[in-house]
Amino acid sequence: MSAGITKGGASAAERHDGIAVAPGGLEILSRGQGRPILLIHGVNTISPKAPFLDGLARHGEIIAPSAPGFGHSPRPTDFDTMYDLVQLYREVLDGLPDKAIVIGFSFGGWIAAEIATAGSAKMHRLVLVDPVGIKIGGREERDIVHFFNTSPDELNRLSWHDPARRPQGTYGLGWQSAIDDAMPDDDLVVLARNWDALCLYAWRPHMYNPQLAHWLHRISVPTLVLWGASDRIVTPDYGRAWARRIPGARFELIEEAGHHPELEQPQAFVDRVARFVAGTS
């Protein structure tokens, strides 16, 4: 198994919308120039239409691989655990030309935190955006709304500050409620692949590593924990618990945003990331 990325996707064949396919088969979206900004996607891959991309690309070179099984990336045989994902993204990081700002969204935030906990010389800064991945509450308290056992309409309601303002062509949790006849076939195929892959990696325990919370104190890079104030998939209190466990971590809320603040408040998201990186340089 190999990430197949050696230089921020530069060796890959350009396809469209800044998406390329690396020699190892991973689909990669890249945009901008400068210090690498590695995006680790969450429920769904980073869409070329994502409203924060251009703003963020003014601060470095965005590199956003689609993890195996997600997007159009193939999934090698027996690549089926969080352990595999963590090793793959470590390999991606190691292959970058410079130290990277790593931004993990939701499920991708969990991956990013696993990498940071294990330690990576190539991680410059860490931004966790509404991550899942740790267990905080008691055994009869659910920290994370169940992605797969909750009705799509309920997921849609809990995931967004205002589901009606979901940016066209991008999908977060509750994407099923956005299905209409106008959606391109490829979007539906990719959503199905993403949903299947997410389930494969994180059905049980659902969306967390029971041990991770005990080791977050090992994170040694400056860390920003960003949270949508209206997120009811994982609440801001859960986010504060995350931040408390990471030495020196900053916790910030983004108003009028749910589980996907980068999609609902793209400018605020970019501003917070830029300010954090500048302030900790």
Add this chain to the structure above:
Amino acid sequence: MQLWNHCECPYPFVSQEILDQADSVRASLPNMLCDPKIVATLYDEIFDEYRLCDDLGLHIVTNEHHAGINNLWAANPVITGVVARVTRKARILSLGTLVTVRPDPVRIAEEYATIDVLSRGRLEIGFVKSGATEMVNGDANPMRIREREWEAIDLIEKTLTTHDGPFSWEGKFFTHPFVNIWPRCWQSPRPDFWAATSDFPTCAELGRRGIVNTLLFGGYDRTRQAFDAYKRGRAEAGLAPPGEDRFSYMGFCYVGDTDEEAYRIGQKIPWFLTVSIKSAPQFSTFQPGAVAPEMAPKAWRRGAGSKRPTNLDVESLVRQGQMFAGNPDTVVKQIKEFRRRVGGLGSLIMMTRQGLVTHAEAEKSFELCAREVLPQLQDLEPLDEPAAPVEPWRAVATAAP
């Protein structure tokens, strides 16, 4: 041909108003709606039906579903063990406990070996891939269940057939460093295996392994295609053509004194499809793995949520080959026609005590079936497609210790 009674022990006692309001009648319906006193009576009635079938020469199928009005046999090995103890002659097919949900196939093998001994060699072991709400109630990952099922089957088979253990198993999905069950099973080398599927590649694999292929409500065409896939799987592997006993079909069935009576009572059976399978979209259409990604545009654009079947009157179901209903002679004709059109059938599994069918109605159908239908299905002329002899180890099974 062998005839089997399959009852899922349904619970049609929750008010329609509540069922209409619920988004799912499986998985999430609170068990405050289930009265254990009613369930106890149901259990008594159905075990009495099993005993009647045992006396009459019909065989018995048990299965397993969880947390729903459709089925109260949640603990299949427990139920099958009881059947083993209260019957004397009938073969008993567990179809089956949920091997893709349960964590330890060795334990399953142990349960089956125990039942095989209890029944003195009357057990047949069935496998189902499962899915949907079962994954939710069992907290089992719905992805890769077919691969998990095959590994479970392999481990169960090795556990049942290894007698110089302990042996070690370090598989993809299951590990067990010290496998050695007591008692070992009665039949040698093991009870016959069955599997319920209409997936053609899986049918072909069943063919290569000699596992009985049973279809559930597949109708004429799908069943024929599945059985053909089974036969091709064997032929392409250079194996002898399968015996007719390798093919089984489950359909609704009611035998009455007259066609009119059978149709009237038979109309109570499709409750199974009209009411008891209502399932929320997150447990069905949108469950991961439920739809192959390349099929998602077609599957999801038609609208989310469970598809409620149509054409569920007895006449339509009979026409589609999903139900056998009428007076005994009518039913014999239907079964013979079905056997001819699907290219051979060794077992018919009859779902009779289903939906709103009463205990007395079920017993009447079984009696007519055993006395007037079953004799007409013995020593049938071979079909044009010659059937191979019975698998050799099935013959061995009857000469158990």
